Amino acid sequence: MKLDNRKKQRLNIIAVVGFILLVSWAQITWNPFFTRLANVCAIYVIAAVSINLINGYSGQFSLGHAGFMAIGAYASALLYMSPELKEVNYFITPIIWPLSVIQIPFFPAWIIGGLVAALAGFIIGIPCLRVRGDYLAIVTYGFSEIIRFLICNFQSITNGPLGFKGVPQYTNLWWSWGFALFTVIFIKRLIDSSYGRALRAISGDEVSAEAMGINLFKHKMLAFVLGAFFAGIAGALLPSLLMAIDPYYFQIILTYQFIAIIIMGGLGNITGSVIVGSAFAISLELLRVLETPHVLFTLSIPGIPGMRMLVISILILAVILFRHRGLFGQEISWEWLFSLFSRFSQKLRFRHK
Amino acid sequence: MPFSLFVQNVLNGAGLGLLYALVAIGYTIVYGILRLINFAHGDIFMMAMFFVYYGAFLTPIPWGICAVLAIGLTILLGVTIERVGYRPLRGAPRVSGLCAAIGMSFFLENFAIVVFGGRPKPFLYPDVLDKVVIIAGIHIRAITFITPVVCVVALLGLNYLIHRTKMGLAMRAASRDFDTARVMGVDINKTVSFTFGIGSGLAAIGAILWAARYPQIHPFIGVFPGWKAFTAAVIGGIGSINGAIAGGFLIGFFTIMLVAFFPSLSGYKDVFVFVILIVTLLLKPTGLFGELE
Amino acid sequence: MSLLKIDHITKQFGGLTAVSDFYLELEKGELVGLIGPNGAGKTTIFNMINGTYPPTKGKIYFDNKDITQNKPDKIAALGVSRTFQNIRLYPESSVVDNVKVGYHLRVKSSFWGAVFHFPNYVKEENYISQDADSLLSAIGLLKKKGELAGGLPYGDQRRLEICRALATRPKLLLLDEPAAGMNPRETVELMSFIQKIRRQFDLTILLIEHDMKVIMGICERILVLDYGKTIAEGTPGKIQHNPKVIEAYLGTEVSYA
Numbered sequence A: 001m002k003l004d005n006r007k008k009q010r011l012n013i014i015a016v017v018g019f020i021l022l023v024s025w026a027q028i029t030w031n032p033f034f035t036r037l038a039n040v041c042a043i044y045v046i047a048a049v050s051i052n053l054i055n056g057y058s059g060q061f062s063l064g065h066a067g068f069m070a071i072g073a074y075a076s077a078l079l080y081m082s083p084e085l086k087e088v089n090y091f092i093t094p095i096i097w098p099l100s101v102i103q104i105p106f107f108p109a110w111i112i113g114g115l116v117a118a119l120a121g122f123i124i125g126i127p128c129l130r131v132r133g134d135y136l137a138i139v140t141y142g143f144s145e146i147i148r149f150l151i152c153n154f155q156s157i158t159n160g161p162l163g164f165k166g167v168p169q170y171t172n173l174w175w176s177w178g179f180a181l182f183t184v185i186f187i188k189r190l191i192d193s194s195y196g197r198a199l200r201a202i203s204g205d206e207v208s209a210e211a212m213g214i215n216l217f218k219h220k221m222l223a224f225v226l227g228a229f230f231a232g233i234a235g236a237l238l239p240s241l242l243m244a245i246d247p248y249y250f251q252i253i254l255t256y257q258f259i260a261i262i263i264m265g266g267l268g269n270i271t272g273s274v275i276v277g278s279a280f281a282i283s284l285e286l287l288r289v290l291e292t293p294h295v296l297f298t299l300s301i302p303g304i305p306g307m308r309m310l311v312i313s314i315l316i317l318a319v320i321l322f323r324h325r326g327l328f329g330q331e332i333s334w335e336w337l338f339s340l341f342s343r344f345s346q347k348l349r350f351r352h353k
Numbered sequence B: 001m002p003f004s005l006f007v008q009n010v011l012n013g014a015g016l017g018l019l020y021a022l023v024a025i026g027y028t029i030v031y032g033i034l035r036l037i038n039f040a041h042g043d044i045f046m047m048a049m050f051f052v053y054y055g056a057f058l059t060p061i062p063w064g065i066c067a068v069l070a071i072g073l074t075i076l077l078g079v080t081i082e083r084v085g086y087r088p089l090r091g092a093p094r095v096s097g098l099c100a101a102i103g104m105s106f107f108l109e110n111f112a113i114v115v116f117g118g119r120p121k122p123f124l125y126p127d128v129l130d131k132v133v134i135i136a137g138i139h140i141r142a143i144t145f146i147t148p149v150v151c152v153v154a155l156l157g158l159n160y161l162i163h164r165t166k167m168g169l170a171m172r173a174a175s176r177d178f179d180t181a182r183v184m185g186v187d188i189n190k191t192v193s194f195t196f197g198i199g200s201g202l203a204a205i206g207a208i209l210w211a212a213r214y215p216q217i218h219p220f221i222g223v224f225p226g227w228k229a230f231t232a233a234v235i236g237g238i239g240s241i242n243g244a245i246a247g248g249f250l251i252g253f254f255t256i257m258l259v260a261f262f263p264s265l266s267g268y269k270d271v272f273v274f275v276i277l278i279v280t281l282l283l284k285p286t287g288l289f290g291e292l293e
Numbered sequence C: 001m002s003l004l005k006i007d008h009i010t011k012q013f014g015g016l017t018a019v020s021d022f023y024l025e026l027e028k029g030e031l032v033g034l035i036g037p038n039g040a041g042k043t044t045i046f047n048m049i050n051g052t053y054p055p056t057k058g059k060i061y062f063d064n065k066d067i068t069q070n071k072p073d074k075i076a077a078l079g080v081s082r083t084f085q086n087i088r089l090y091p092e093s094s095v096v097d098n099v100k101v102g103y104h105l106r107v108k109s110s111f112w113g114a115v116f117h118f119p120n121y122v123k124e125e126n127y128i129s130q131d132a133d134s135l136l137s138a139i140g141l142l143k144k145k146g147e148l149a150g151g152l153p154y155g156d157q158r159r160l161e162i163c164r165a166l167a168t169r170p171k172l173l174l175l176d177e178p179a180a181g182m183n184p185r186e187t188v189e190l191m192s193f194i195q196k197i198r199r200q201f202d203l204t205i206l207l208i209e210h211d212m213k214v215i216m217g218i219c220e221r222i223l224v225l226d227y228g229k230t231i232a233e234g235t236p237g238k239i240q241h242n243p244k245v246i247e248a249y250l251g252t253e254v255s256y257a
Helices: A005-029 A032-057 A065-080 A083-089 A097-101 A106-129 A135-153 A173-192 A194-204 A206-211 A216-237 A252-265 A270-291 A307-322 A334-352 B003-034 B041-058 B063-089 B094-116 B142-164 B166-176 B178-183 B188-213 B223-236 B241-261 B263-283 C042-049 C072-078 C095-101 C111-116 C119-138 C154-167 C184-200 C212-218 C236-240 C243-248
Strands: A294-296 A299-301 B132-135 B138-141 C004-013 C016-026 C031-035 C057-062 C080-082 C172-176 C204-208 C221-226 C229-234
Touching: A005 A032, A005 A173, A032 A065, A032 A173, A032 A194, A032 A216, A032 A252, A032 A270, A065 A106, A065 A135, A065 A216, A065 A252, A083 A097, A106 A135, A106 A216, A106 B263, A135 A252, A135 B223, A135 B263, A173 A194, A173 A216, A173 A270, A173 C111, A194 A206, A194 A216, A194 C095, A194 C111, A194 C119, A206 A216, A206 C072, A252 A270, A252 A307, A252 B094, A270 A307, A307 B063, A307 B094, B003 B041, B003 B138, B003 B142, B003 B166, B003 B188, B003 B223, B003 B241, B041 B063, B041 B094, B041 B188, B041 B223, B063 B094, B063 B188, B132 B142, B138 B142, B142 B166, B142 B188, B142 B241, B166 B178, B166 B188, B178 B188, B223 B241, B223 B263, B241 B263, C004 C042, C016 C042, C016 C229, C031 C042, C031 C212, C042 C057, C042 C080, C042 C172, C042 C204, C072 C080, C080 C154, C095 C119, C095 C154, C111 C119, C119 C154, C119 C184, C154 C172, C154 C184, C184 C204, C184 C212, C204 C212, C212 C236, C221 C236, C221 C243, C229 C236, C229 C243
Parallel strands: C031 C204, C031 C221, C080 C172, C172 C204
Antiparallel strands: A294 A299, B132 B138, C004 C016, C004 C057, C221 C229
């Protein structure tokens, strides 16, 4: 079925309004456990969609997401936490001067968190994106661990391994899913544009992309910096959701989770990243069952720490080996939904006859 | 710095450098043939330690034999990982291969947490390695002395395998030009298995010596040495075995000397390694012995 | 004033000299053929013109500008486009998206405009869609615009690659064996297609081809390369009877219908 643009636009607006109503309903009626889970889902969606822009669409391979998130989290929290709160947190090594008195509203602080992460991405990108090969993977991998190390060591800035506690909770479903929606729309529009075609050309064949006049460095950098920015935003939302943050949260294993999501959702598939990203965050919570002891029909099953991640890692390997295009073949679009619907209603009609 | 301490540092640096070299070779030969960063290599390194640990802990087999068996098991593990995890994706886009390697690394680490437990374990090794030898009035732990010797023997063995055997020839051919080698009748599957076997074997030797130097093992112990070894391979020029040795030696030596001469900076040694990597990529992206590009 | 001047370039790979002291001037509007046995250095010359790698010695001028050290994307922006001997499309993208990639270097909107759909960008995107369609219809692939490029038959892929190159609005088009793998009927069509686009887009064309029928049929001037050296140059009539050329193709009967 072919839909004209005006109709599509109207449908889009309806969908967005519906989405806002849904989020408002959830924010008001859901209990704290579910809202927290839904917030985590949104953060996973932002991180997954943005790493998909780098690793899925433009064919680079970055492992820096945990590092960019750490930067976003720390940079923003340092800006919106009140001087009093900082004093309480930095009880071992006092915080250095300008940071000790600065306080700005949380929203600009989040955006600055994203911008600082983007700047870090830009600096990392300069040596890596000029040369061909897989150097980006190895440099971002190191970068992400180095960032953690620096956070642990510069106590007068980051409070070291102690992290922050009692961070005010600004993140709610409106903000988290608002950012998630913005990220999805932004990246979807980017990849559907001429720039997106250029990125896909680079990932398809660098030599011919360059011969067609595409500046490889500039476009790779564009994808990488944007990915880092949204990772920074995802990170910025974290401390003010969890109300606490420490460097151990941002281990390389966090990046592996996002890689797992885009593998299962499909490299270069946004729908997949959104659905699997949410499902992943939820199942992380559900799979806690595996790690806590249980009594089942008088049979006591001991909880095994680490079992969750083992299950997930086996899942990743299975998907990459047997369905390396991911679990979703199709991006969800209005056309697709309508054709699905018409097929379904046809079936119903046949049954009635 | 007294002379005896200096000698000790030099030996230490040489030992650590050669350990990095052994691990770096595994990265570089696999990359040379498949253009794949084997992210699981650091975890293969970790598994070798646990093989020795449980062999010596649970069975009455003498430690030395355990170590040899563990090397054999690690080789088997490396070959199996390639066979199961990487071979089906040969010819798929490169990103798929990298994802498989990440998945494999993720799997091995979590497997180790579940099966071996996440808490650090003391690595047992024979007392002989701790014995202090006095040479020309300088006190040296036996392991400090043994490490470089074993590494050099392993490297000589590698040199023999690569330059004197038919498989080694096939490996070099595949590394130079994968497709041509295949057309010329090189059995690619066998060659790649052989390559993973060699890489894993060297990593296992490195792992056992490493654990004897720093006798605390845990499931993530391979992560950072693995990254530094890969960095060494990049600095030396990825794809080149001599480069990996030079790069490994450079990083190991640099790390030990930094700690020796600037103890206050010792905490930042990994940051310096990272800086060296960045500078290498900026100034000479093909590395010291770069053959590619 | 010549459009392209290749001033005695030499290319060495290690000890191997792929191209030696090659000289060529292309006048605007010319259609020149480059022939020679496999490994004679023809594609290497293309790669140097389009900036894939710089020559070891010598200079290349395009529109009186020294482009010797320029990168491929910059040379493409100046107006040099090409096709590849071993087709290099984006097989996972649709036919029309392959063509649209060619327009990207002329896109003036920033990515902000692209993401937030600024009016200028929408205008540009509409233009690209329409123009890509008209290019596709010119080569007869409009019906297949939604298909994946990797699924097209060989001949269609070759024509699609030319179409993508045209989308960059080149002044000089480098065609690397465009007739390879085509059947005789397709080859005849290709010849008239090349003539057509040459007139329509006011092109200068440099052509590598093994199919003598194509070379003799459409080129005004031919250069023969062997072991990296130019061994003969002239009109098709002259080249046909040049003993050096026949010797270079020794053993293979050169047939030109």
